[in-house]
Amino acid sequence: GENVEQHPSTLSVQEGDSAVIKCTYSDSASNYFPWYKQELGKRPQLIIDIRSNVGEKKDQRIAVTLNKTAKHFSLHITETQPEDSAVYFCAASQAGTALIFGKGTTLSVSS
Amino acid sequence: GAVVSQHPSRVICKSGTSVKIECRSLDFQATTMFWYRQFPKQSLMLMATSNEGSKATYEQGVEKDKFLINHASLTLSTLTVTSAHPEDSSFYICSARDRVFGYTFGSGTRLTVV
Numbered sequence: 001g002e003n004v005e006q007h008p009s010t011l012s013v014q015e016g017d018s019a020v021i022k023c024t025y026s027d028s029a030s031n032y033f034p035w036y037k038q039e040l041g042k043r044p045q046l047i048i049d050i051r052s053n054v055g056e057k058k059d060q061r062i063a064v065t066l067n068k069t070a071k072h073f074s075l076h077i078t079e080t081q082p083e084d085s086a087v088y089f090c091a092a093s094q095a096g097t098a099l100i101f102g103k104g105t106t107l108s109v110s111s
Numbered sequence: 112g113a114v115v116s117q118h119p120s121r122v123i124c125k126s127g128t129s130v131k132i133e134c135r136s137l138d139f140q141a142t143t144m145f146w147y148r149q150f151p152k153q154s155l156m157l158m159a160t161s162n163e164g165s166k167a168t169y170e171q172g173v174e175k176d177k178f179l180i181n182h183a184s185l186t187l188s189t190l191t192v193t194s195a196h197p198e199d200s201s202f203y204i205c206s207a208r209d210r211v212f213g214y215t216f217g218s219g220t221r222l223t224v225v
Contacts, residue, residue, distance in 0.1 A: 034213075034214070041202070041219070041221065042218075042219070043204060043216040043217065043218050043219055044155070044216055046213070046214075049213075089154060089155070093214075096143070096208060097160075098145040098157050098160055098206075099145070099155075099157075099206070099214055100157065101154045101155045101156075102154065103153070103154045104153075104154050
């Protein structure tokens with residue numbers, strides 16, 4: 001089955017800096033790669049996603065890149081703000097199957 | 112967008128008792144529901160996949176006789192934790208996939224077994 005590795009587990013940046021979180025997946029059949037932000041005790045919130053027919057997607061300060069050949073995808077957050085502090089999860093799935101999550105990254109943005 | 116309603120949000124039960132968690136898709140038909148468990152400071156771990164009208168498929172290491180899943184209708188899936196023990200204390204969350212809105216998560220259930 002699918003296995004998703006996520007790095008780093010913790011990331012501390014200064015306000016205004018960029019943050020990058022990287023994930024690799026094992027199943028070449030996976031074709032959907034979302035990123036979630038989760039606050040303590042809450043459901044995960046989708047922040048951006050990318051499908052395997054696209055190499056990059058951007059939404060304001062957030063971007064995701066996908067390298068299908070290397071089977072890795074990354075989340076980029078620019079101009080970080082304190083409210084970006086949270087736990088971020090990457091995930092991978094094939095069409096219609098369950099999302100398999102990475103272990104998460106705790107992002108801390110200090111002002 | 113699609114909404115999945117999950118109840119209860121919190122439950123405390125005594126060791127040895129059973130607890131039922133419900134997930135309802137409110138504005139779409141969820142033919143498939145995914146159940147996850149999340150321990151503190153850990154990731155969401157897939158427990159099982161339930162399909163309406165058929166037996167659930169459990170992930171390796173998840174006891175099917177302990178975590179009973181029923182998906183009797185297109186809008187309701189339930190997870191029953193039987194003979195709960197303190198080590199079953201966790202955050203349980205369901206997810207359904209809709210063709211239009213993608214994956215939608217319930218709000219989660221915090222189970223504490225005392």
